[in-house]
Amino acid sequence: MKHIEGGVCAAKGFKAGGTHCGIRNNKNKNDLAMIVSDQQCAAAAVYTKNKVQAAPIAITKKHISNGYAKAIICNSGNANTCAPNGEEIANQVCELTGKVVGIDASDIIVASTGVIGEEISFEPFETGIPKLARELTYQGSKEAASGIMTTDTIEKEIAIDFELGGKQCAIGGIAKGSGMIHPNMATLLSFITTDVSISPKMLQKALSEDVKDTYNQLSVDGDTSTNDMVTVLANGLAGNKIIDCNGEEFIQFVKALREVTAHLTKKLAEDGEGASKLIICKVTDANDVEVARKISKSVVSSNLFKAAMFGEDANWGRVLCAIGYAPGEFSAENIDVKMSSKLGEVIVCKGSRYFDHSEKVAAKVLSAKEINIDISMNEGSESAMAWGCDLTYDYVKINGDYRS
Numbered sequence: 377m378k379h380i381e382g383g384v385c386a387a388k389g390f391k392a393g394g395t396h397c398g399i400r401n402n403k404n405k406n407d408l409a410m411i412v413s414d415q416q417c418a419a420a421a422v423y424t425k426n427k428v429q430a431a432p433i434a435i436t437k438k439h440i441s442n443g444y445a446k447a448i449i450c451n452s453g454n455a456n457t458c459a460p461n462g463e464e465i466a467n468q469v470c471e472l473t474g475k476v477v478g479i480d481a482s483d484i485i486v487a488s489t490g491v492i493g494e495e496i497s498f499e500p501f502e503t504g505i506p507k508l509a510r511e512l513t514y515q516g517s518k519e520a521a522s523g524i525m526t527t528d529t530i531e532k533e534i535a536i537d538f539e540l541g542g543k544q545c546a547i548g549g550i551a552k553g554s555g556m557i558h559p560n561m562a563t564l565l566s567f568i569t570t571d572v573s574i575s576p577k578m579l580q581k582a583l584s585e586d587v588k589d590t591y592n593q594l595s596v597d598g599d600t601s602t603n604d605m606v607t608v609l610a611n612g613l614a615g616n617k618i619i620d621c622n623g624e625e626f627i628q629f630v631k632a633l634r635e636v637t638a639h640l641t642k643k644l645a646e647d648g649e650g651a652s653k654l655i656i657c658k659v660t661d662a663n664d665v666e667v668a669r670k671i672s673k674s675v676v677s678s679n680l681f682k683a684a685m686f687g688e689d690a691n692w693g694r695v696l697c698a699i700g701y702a703p704g705e706f707s708a709e710n711i712d713v714k715m716s717s718k719l720g721e722v723i724v725c726k727g728s729r730y731f732d733h734s735e736k737v738a739a740k741v742l743s744a745k746e747i748n749i750d751i752s753m754n755e756g757s758e759s760a761m762a763w764g765c766d767l768t769y770d771y772v773k774i775n776g777d778y779r780s
Contacts, residue, residue, distance in 0.1 A: 377635055378537050380537045380546065382546070383548045383550055384535075384549060384567060385514050386517070387545075387548055387613070388611075389571060389611050389613040390412070390414075391411070392411045392513070393513060393519050394524075399496075407451055407500075408449075409521075409524050410520065411609070412509075413447065413569070416444055416445075417444065417610055418579045418611075419576060420579040421606065422606050423436075423437070423604060426604070428602045430603040431457065432603075435486050439485065439486075440485065444576065445609060446484070447474075448486075449484060450489070451469075451489075451523075454494055455488050455493075455602065455603050457488075458493045458602075461495065465497075469505070472506075473509070485607050487567075490526055517535075517550060518531055520550060530647055531550070532552065532647070534643075535547065535636075536632060536636060540572060541616045545614040547568065547570035549567060551644055553596075553644045565603065565604070565606075568636060569609050571613040572629055573612035575618060582626070583608050587637070588669065589634075589761070590637040590638050592669075592673075594764070595673060596645065596764065642656075644763075646765065649774045650771035650772075652766055653744075656763055657751065657761065657763075658749070658750050658760075659751045662755065662758045663758065666704065667753075667758070668753075670702045672762035674698045674702035675698045675749060677764065678695075678697070683766070685747060688743050689739070689742070690738035692724040696713070707753075710754045711727070712727070714748075715742065715749055718746070719743065722737050722741050
């Protein structure tokens with residue numbers, strides 16, 4: 377596998393683009409994105425577990441219930457959640473998109489992100505969708521990535537090239553998310569495309585398993601969004617023999633998918649609202665993989681711990697505290713904790729007790745932009761990782777003034 381350029385357009389037969397249509401007040405920011413495949417695609421998706429869900433989620437679930445789709449349309453600036461006309465607007469968006477790109481409305485995945493609880497108008501879409509459809513290109517991934525951003529400070533995209541059955545394949549993705557990130561399925565929004573030939577059933581299996589160790593292990597602020605959605609479209613244009621069961625080629629596809637989703641997960645954590653540091657927590661020697669997942673995510677979700685990382689304070693007691701309230705059956709009597717970065721490393725806890733260390737060295741380690749928290753549970757062989765960021769003054773500033 378090798379990293380290549382192109383994002384969601386790296387795979388054969390995918391066009392994309394982004395434009396400003398008037399949903400957002402800032403005319404310098406795109407607020408509409410579209411991805412269209414030249415050929416019908418196997419489709420898979422995972423969604424938020426929040427009981428309050430955006431209207432586009434209901435429409436998308438209905439549209440890909442047969443396992444297929446051909447296009448994605450997404451707006452930013454308004455979440456289309458709890459809007460009085462939400463589903464009507466989402467349906468109209470799909471109908472107009474289908475009309476201008478020449479496909480059935482039921483073959484379209486629709487998504488929204490932005491402010492929750494505000495009425496959404498169809499007017500911006502009426503001019504924006506036809507304009508965007510005319511501007512789609514096979515190099516338009518970056519424009520699409522910008523069209524789904526809200527408080528994100530950078531576009532998030534990746535693509536990789538790999539081989540399956542003697543055929544060159546590609547898989548690429550874009551994602552958005554900066555705040556309101558504490559998923560129970562994936563992250564705010566992420567769209568992945570591939571030219572691999574794979575059945576809808578196996579594509580869904582790959583995605584559903586993957587998110588357990590990637591997007592589900594991400595936390596910025598502990599808030600699970602109403603709009604979370606991750607989708608994968610696979611159009612088969614690479615020409616490989618269709619993957620319709622478990623086997624070596626399915627394993628290779630899963631590895632390629634993981635390369636994409638893990639990269640995007642890390643980028644989402646790095647770009648957390650107001651964040652100054654990326655935190656990567658790895659739990660090893662656990663008695664169960666699900667326990668390892670829950671412990672690592674509990675640590676990166678702890679506001680007290682996140683605040684300590686912002687202050688470059690090696691307050692390892694907050695790590696133990698977060699471990700202690702993580703769900704699952706495990707012993708908290710023999711835990712080791714190490715903090716490290718490119719500036720060095722420091723062991724702060726051995727056997728769940730204080731381990732003599734230099735506070736000065738620890739502060740230097742934690743002054744880096746990327747911090748690793750390594751936790752050994754010393755009672756098994758399972759491991760897991762989670763991604764998060766520090767909690768800064770800017771997070772409060774951004775969310776205290778979000779709607780303006």
